[in-house]
Amino acid sequence: MLLHLLLNTLIVGAGYGLMAMAFRLMYSVSPFFNMTLGAIAALGAYAAYGLISLCDLPMWIGIIGAIGICILFSYFLEAGIYTPMRNHGASSMVLMVASLGVYTIFESVILLAFGPQYQNLGSIHSTVTVHLGFTSIPLVQALTIITFFVCFAFLNYLLHHTFIGLKIRAVNDSASLANTIGMKNNRIILLVAVLTGIVLGVDGVLIGYDTGMTPTMGFNLLFKGMIGAIIGGLANLRGAFFGALFLAFAENIGVLIFASEWRDLIAFVIFITFLSLRPKGIFQKKEIK
């Protein structure tokens, strides 16, 4: 039972973790609660559904197309909405309200285009399973776990071992100082928006294949990812990675000890506890004195 539970923690945590990493990455250069990250993930799922199920495109073309659409959407949001607002001196609160507006418009468009009903990308009979000795899991869940680790390794490498990563970290540390020394912050933010689009597009497609999609899926996913990122600590990517796993583990243990109906309550109790007692999360930023 414990092995099954740990495996489920990994599967659920990977789903939260991709969102948590995207949230952390975007927050590092554009520090506001960006609701549209949920919309980008939902777009990944619906775009794949539209291309594969409605346009009858081959699966791989549909998936790549969906991720491409997410990249464009994420780029457009940043270049067309948030960057101009930021240039006009909009505060984090104003940006957050704007993102809520964009999210609401997006959800309404999805409702009009696809209807309120549940959709899914795969059926159980077409699901290939991966054998793990003590159990087997559907291929899509195995891919979610692999993607989670690969994304973490890639983003970690990018941030800490490349010049682009150095620039992203510089904007994260002090946007004004980075600007003063001649860095083009908006370009860095746009680059991060593209990376976020890739991560969330992949997350959306994987969720579309695993648990399916509804127009409101983005909001729930964003909340869990955000909680994971905050309890892990927004100071670095490790925080998002381990925070998401910690949240999934706590939820699963909570269901085991109490009941399923307490799942969301457990998540929010942990969230509030961390905000009260350790607001900078598990992995806090080292202060330079």
Add this chain to the structure above:
Amino acid sequence: MVLDEMKQKNLKYNYQIVFEDNQMNPQKVATTINKLINVDKAKAILTFWNLMGNTASALADQNSIFSLTCSIGEDSTKGKYNFNNYASNYEQAKAMVETLKKHNVKTVALFTDNSGMRQQYEEVKDYMAKNSDIQIVFEEFFNPGEKDYKAAIIKASAKNPDMYLYSGYNPSTYIFMKQLKEITGKNDNVTTIDMFFDMAVKDRDIIEGLWYVDSNLNGTKEFQDKLMKEKGLVSQSCTGNTAANLQIIVAAYENAPVEEGQILPSNDAVRAWIFDNVKDFDTYGGKVTVVRDGLFDKAPSIKKMINREPVEVND
């Protein structure tokens, strides 16, 4: 379609259907129903499923207008002018437990949505305790819209139940069936009250061959054929019941006596006509009878999913 056909019979009054889609969004249900009552001045609200049925009946009661629904639970019949064209919780519980007994089930695991369905399954537990030796080895409630049952399934499967009794709205049903198969390797030992019919036809492979208790009226063959021919639609959950509700309320207005000086019959006259005359009343949902407190006298049937469609088996 139903109203157009009734209008061909030269009705006394000019009936109009005002349609509002709340997309089953709990935040929009009350707003849309209030709009029908206050802006459109509707005389009767026709809804289906308990989220809408319960809200409509409460608001209809406040405004002294009719509410006719097709929903689980009996809360939707609490007002004076409220009717629910559905089997009672007791009848459903009886059908479920008696069928479990026939299938020689000794132990069950209950997974129940924390909504109107909870009342339904409390009735099942009550009937089970009084009329069978079936043991409940696992019981868990979950919030509507749940998407991760895996931890709960891991707990339940450790108790090795003969049968899983599941209740939840789609897509939860589909997700539960999928995750049960992922964890236990099979999902041929699941049953439910009503909820399989709610699943989209394309998803029904996952419930092929399973039996369940069904209180929905698919509608008469004539109705189903017409619906397909004229609208290209397959009768869905509560379609037959809702068509019957429309026929009943129109017939009641047409036939209830009108007081002198009035244009329309009073609500009390319409209500009295329904109680007095809707007995083995022919509708597109089949013959229906209104009994106590606006509930319809209807025993559910046992259906089995064969070639993705529910087929009445009654065994």
